Amino acid sequence: MELDFSSQAHYFLALLPEIVLTVFGMIVLVTGVWNKEGEGKAGSESLGAWALVGIVIAAGANGWLYGVTQTGGEGMVVIDRFRLFANWIFLLAGALCVLISLAYITRQRIQAGEVYALMLFAVVGMMVMAGTENLIVLFLGLEVMSISIYALAAINRRDRKSAEAGLKYFLLGAFSTGFFLYGIALTYGATGTTDIEGISQAIRTGSAAGPLLAFGIAFLAIGFGFKVAAVPFHMWTPDVYEGAPAPVTAFMATGVKAAAFLAFLRVFMVAFPQVPDDWFPIFWWLAAITMVAANLIALVQSNVKRMLAYSSIAHGGYLIVGVVAANQMASGAMLFYLLIYTLMNIGAFAVVISVAYQGEDRLQIEDYAGFGWQQPLLGVFLTVFLLSLAGFPGTGGFIGKIFLLQGALDAELWTLAIVLVLATLVSYWYYLRVAWYMWMREASAPDAHASVFTPLSMRVALFGAAGLILFLGIFPSAFGFLDFVQSSVDSLFGAAAAVVQVAP
Amino acid sequence: MLTGLLTEALVVSAFLFVVGTFGVLVRRNAIIMFLCIELQLNAVNLSFVALSRALGIEGQLYVFFVMTVAAAEAAVGLAIIISIFRHYETVNVNNFNLLKW
Numbered sequence A: 001m002e003l004d005f006s007s008q009a010h011y012f013l014a015l016l017p018e019i020v021l022t023v024f025g026m027i028v029l030v031t032g033v034w035n036k037e038g039e040g041k042a043g044s045e046s047l048g049a050w051a052l053v054g055i056v057i058a059a060g061a062n063g064w065l066y067g068v069t070q071t072g073g074e075g076m077v078v079i080d081r082f083r084l085f086a087n088w089i090f091l092l093a094g095a096l097c098v099l100i101s102l103a104y105i106t107r108q109r110i111q112a113g114e115v116y117a118l119m120l121f122a123v124v125g126m127m128v129m130a131g132t133e134n135l136i137v138l139f140l141g142l143e144v145m146s147i148s149i150y151a152l153a154a155i156n157r158r159d160r161k162s163a164e165a166g167l168k169y170f171l172l173g174a175f176s177t178g179f180f181l182y183g184i185a186l187t188y189g190a191t192g193t194t195d196i197e198g199i200s201q202a203i204r205t206g207s208a209a210g211p212l213l214a215f216g217i218a219f220l221a222i223g224f225g226f227k228v229a230a231v232p233f234h235m236w237t238p239d240v241y242e243g244a245p246a247p248v249t250a251f252m253a254t255g256v257k258a259a260a261f262l263a264f265l266r267v268f269m270v271a272f273p274q275v276p277d278d279w280f281p282i283f284w285w286l287a288a289i290t291m292v293a294a295n296l297i298a299l300v301q302s303n304v305k306r307m308l309a310y311s312s313i314a315h316g317g318y319l320i321v322g323v324v325a326a327n328q329m330a331s332g333a334m335l336f337y338l339l340i341y342t343l344m345n346i347g348a349f350a351v352v353i354s355v356a357y358q359g360e361d362r363l364q365i366e367d368y369a370g371f372g373w374q375q376p377l378l379g380v381f382l383t384v385f386l387l388s389l390a391g392f393p394g395t396g397g398f399i400g401k402i403f404l405l406q407g408a409l410d411a412e413l414w415t416l417a418i419v420l421v422l423a424t425l426v427s428y429w430y431y432l433r434v435a436w437y438m439w440m441r442e443a444s445a446p447d448a449h450a451s452v453f454t455p456l457s458m459r460v461a462l463f464g465a466a467g468l469i470l471f472l473g474i475f476p477s478a479f480g481f482l483d484f485v486q487s488s489v490d491s492l493f494g495a496a497a498a499v500v501q502v503a504p
Numbered sequence B: 001m002l003t004g005l006l007t008e009a010l011v012v013s014a015f016l017f018v019v020g021t022f023g024v025l026v027r028r029n030a031i032i033m034f035l036c037i038e039l040q041l042n043a044v045n046l047s048f049v050a051l052s053r054a055l056g057i058e059g060q061l062y063v064f065f066v067m068t069v070a071a072a073e074a075a076v077g078l079a080i081i082i083s084i085f086r087h088y089e090t091v092n093v094n095n096f097n098l099l100k101w
Helices: A008-014 A016-034 A041-065 A081-107 A112-131 A135-153 A160-191 A196-204 A210-228 A236-243 A246-271 A276-298 A304-325 A328-355 A376-390 A396-410 A414-440 A456-474 A478-488 A495-499 B006-026 B030-055 B058-088
Strands: none
Touching (some): A008 A016, A016 A041, A016 A112, A041 A081, A041 A112, A081 A112, A081 A246, A081 A328, A081 A456, A081 A478, A112 A135, A112 A246, A135 A246, A135 B058, A160 A196, A160 A210, A160 B006, A160 B058, A210 A246, A210 A304, A236 A246, A236 A304, A246 A328, A276 A414, A304 A328, A304 A396, A304 A414, A328 A376, A328 A396, A328 A456, A376 A396, A376 A456, A396 A414, A396 A456, B006 B030
16 A cells, blocks of 8 residues: 555554554553452453553554555655564563563552553554654654653552652653753754754755754763663663562563664664764763673672663663664664564563562572472573573574674674673673572472462463574574564665765 | 854753753752753753744744643652652652662
């Protein structure tokens, strides 16, 4: 089908996945308020099922958009394969998080309608972020996502830690929004437009004001650093990830991070390829410091949730290498890596939730002693996720890292490539330590893990995530998947990038 | 391009932004920190309005987006502050020490 935006309906069709999710979010929200008995198990799980139905229909709409071509019209939202691939990642993160939170929400007696509605709205925000070509719309998407996540982090009102995590995330998130917005204002002042194609054009024709633009890019980079938790701006991450309810943490660590990376990948690859000097050094240092510091701090963590928080910061560092490399190979690798990262991180959090009795009880690493032998299936799953996070050969995490390295080497970033490899080696220690506790330590009691409870929905999520990780780790190019990923970033490296090669 | 009072307006806006930033970093009362964040957003609004004199009407349009978003953020933020006040009976962030900060 062809959309030429001659009629109003075409705008709705172009935004179909977002609209579907918004409608379902509202349905879930209103139904949750309506049925006061929804505090019970059946009520809360049926709301989750509605959210899943919404995600599945949105996925259908997203698949349908592959057959749509866009002609004419300078839209603020584009239909290109980059946006559609990003949508797959967000929908996957949303679906897996709903699946792993069903039992948790019921057990913790959290208002289910609000949680699932906020998750759907956050996914809408992410989709808008990755699908837009305009900085102001990017800002709107960022805020739709962030405000939903602020509320989600504080959603467990009975828990002090949850409230504290919510406040910390809110204050620092809003603070970073200020920087990001100031970056937009300065970029607008320098180039006279907020359209990222237009910005690129203004820079090419030389009508952009240099110093204003440099400041604008620096402020955008600071806002970006906060959202992806790159190291000088990571202070909030461990606290928030530790305090927020575990399914929300899984969602924050994957969906939010993926959205920030994909949105900024588009901004920096399309709008600023001509002025690498303004952002190349910033991101180079962000990547290097993030990889080193996060991995070193993670070594000494004894709380598994906090360890996973530092691990997610470290993965952010690996991904920034892809931004620095700024070539097609590295950008494709980022898409692949974000997909795998979403699967393995949500999977790891799912097992953590299960070990913690669908609550926040047992999160210390000692609590995992002997877990593998008493719950073999969950133990094997967690081992797979940890190995993939560490980047062991045979898992998707390994393939993702190889592609990132390939991109970095193509861009001749020797130092960053070496740091990436060394950081990965360091990370083996803290991932494998959990596995070691699980399989090599005696459990404190013969029935220490007997009441670990894994509902069917969570098992579905675990099987799906582990299966995909292993499949993509062993056959990454099956069904032309790699070509599919690589072709998804074509639109970022169109005419603009061909004119001036980005020389790092 | 930089004509009229544009430069002065941008300098004032940058100054307000810096005041807001310092406020967030220095003050420890959650409400005051939030007010300082609002000051940052309004500094940006001032930039947008000033720039729109030189660059066209879009700048003033963006101000409405920013104000709407700031209002939504205030609603959620104040709700979170109330919810933490119920636990701690204070809004001083130094007292929130279950997590390591």
